[in-house]
Amino acid sequence: MSGNILIISTMQGMEQCAASISQETKTDVQVATTRRAGIAALRRTEYDVVVVEEGLAEGDPEWADQVWHNASMAMPLQLNFGISGCARLSREIRAALARRMADKNLARRAAAVDIANELKSPVTGLLLESELALRDPGVSPTLEPKLRHLVELAGSIRERLRADAEGLGARA
Incomplete structure (x- = not known):
């Protein structure tokens, strides 16, 4: 201790x-x-x-x-x-x-769940908007790799939030 x-x-x-x-x-x-x-x-x-x-x-x-x-x-x-x-x-x-x-541990878990819940919607919006931008036929060839990277990052963040929330939710 x-x-x-x-x-x-x-x-x-x-x-x-x-x-x-x-x-x-x-x-x-x-x-x-x-x-x-x-x-x-x-x-x-x-x-x-x-x-x-x-x-x-x-x-x-x-x-x-x-x-x-x-x-x-x-x-x-x-x-x-x-x-x-x-x-x-x-x-x-x-x-x-x-x-x-x-x-302290309970408070940390509750804070982590609250933060994850606050971030879910903006991250999902970012993911959807960047996927839509990629589908636009007028997207420039120089912008396309950056948008793909943005989609990967947003997807990764969303998956991590989902996994963390599931892990914390089971213990909270």
């Missing part, structure tokens, strides 16, 4: 836990030990997962709202570190990273 994780916690020993999680998950784990440091870190860096100590969030709901707003696309986790040990925190982070990866 790879990723960038922020843990906002005032709990003693969190740096050691973060180092263990970093090694176990192959991620960069940063610890912010104050509310202010947590917000500052979120403004500086984009994170994949943001973990907030439950006591900090419940003690200042406005701050917690600001954290979740600044977390952007990060997977949010709010845990009671008093009853959740480092092993559970590590499991929760691994699960959040897996969910984030799945969400």
Whole structure:
């Protein structure tokens, strides 16, 4: 796994836990030990997962709202570190990273399908127009090879869009 994780916690020993999680998950784990440091870190860096100590969030709901707003696309986790040990925190982070990866892949597929759908009609129009131009008896001999090449390119693009859409559509 790879990723960038922020843990906002005032709990003693969190740096050691973060180092263990970093090694176990192959991620960069940063610890912010104050509310202010947590917000500052979120403004500086984009994170994949943001973990907030439950006591900090419940003690200042406005701050917690600001954290979740600044977390952007990060997977949010709010845990009671008093009853959740480092092993559970590590499991929760691994699960959040897996969910984030799945969400990213789904978004990529949806974007690819949208782009393919937007391009299908113009590419088909380009293909038809260039084929019609080739059939015109008044087409000049110097223009004919260029039009044939254009037909080949448009056909190739259309086939690729069709194949990509079929492949993505089955998984989306």
